[in-house]
Structure formats: structure tokens, C-alpha cells
Amino acid sequence: MKIGRYLVVFLLLMALLITFGNRGLVDNYLVSKRLAELKSQSNEITTENNDLKRKILLSRNDLTYIEALARNELGMVKEGDIVYRLVK
Numbered sequence: 001m002k003i004g005r006y007l008v009v010f011l012l013l014m015a016l017l018i019t020f021g022n023r024g025l026v027d028n029y030l031v032s033k034r035l036a037e038l039k040s041q042s043n044e045i046t047t048e049n050n051d052l053k054r055k056i057l058l059s060r061n062d063l064t065y066i067e068a069l070a071r072n073e074l075g076m077v078k079e080g081d082i083v084y085r086l087v088k
Contacts, residue, residue: 019025058065070076077083 017024021027059069067078071078
């Protein structure tokens with residue numbers, strides 16, 4: 001009888017350690033969840049890097065892209081363009 005009780009207590013203790021202990025089931029779940037988040041962030045950053053590389057190559061080689069950047073971001077106009085300014 002006493003051996004059975006000790007065995008049950010021992011098994012319960014082992015079950016608790018496996019579930020909640022260091023590198024247990026709960027810890028493993030949290031780590032896998034964090035890994036999925038980091039992979040998602042890594043994919044987003046990779047996509048952003050590829051987009052920036054494409055923009056760099058365009059700004060080095062494509063004159064129409066450079067012209068569009070100058071017009072939209074710097075407010076430059078071509079000679080002969082008509083500029084309208086709206087005043088309130």
C-alpha cells in the first residue's frame with residue numbers, strides 16, 4: 001500500500017515537472033509561438049528589403065523613376081509645365 005502511494009505521488013510530481021517545468025510542455029508551446037512570430041517578422045523584413053533593393057536599382061538606372069521622385073517628393077517641375085497654386 002505504501003509503495004502504491006509513493007508511486008502515485010512520484011508520478012504526479014513527474015507529470016507536473018513535464019508539464020510546467022523548465023523546457024516542459026507549456027514552455028515548449030510558448031517558444032514555438034514566439035518562433036512563429038519571429039518568422040513572420042523575418043518574412044516582412046525580407047519583403048521590405050527586396051522592395052528597397054528594387055527602388056535602389058530603379059533610382060540608379062531608370063530616368064523616368066528619378067523624374068517621378070523629383071516631381072512627387074521634391075516638388076520639381078519640368079520646363080514648360082504650368083503650375084497652379086490654389087490659395088484659400
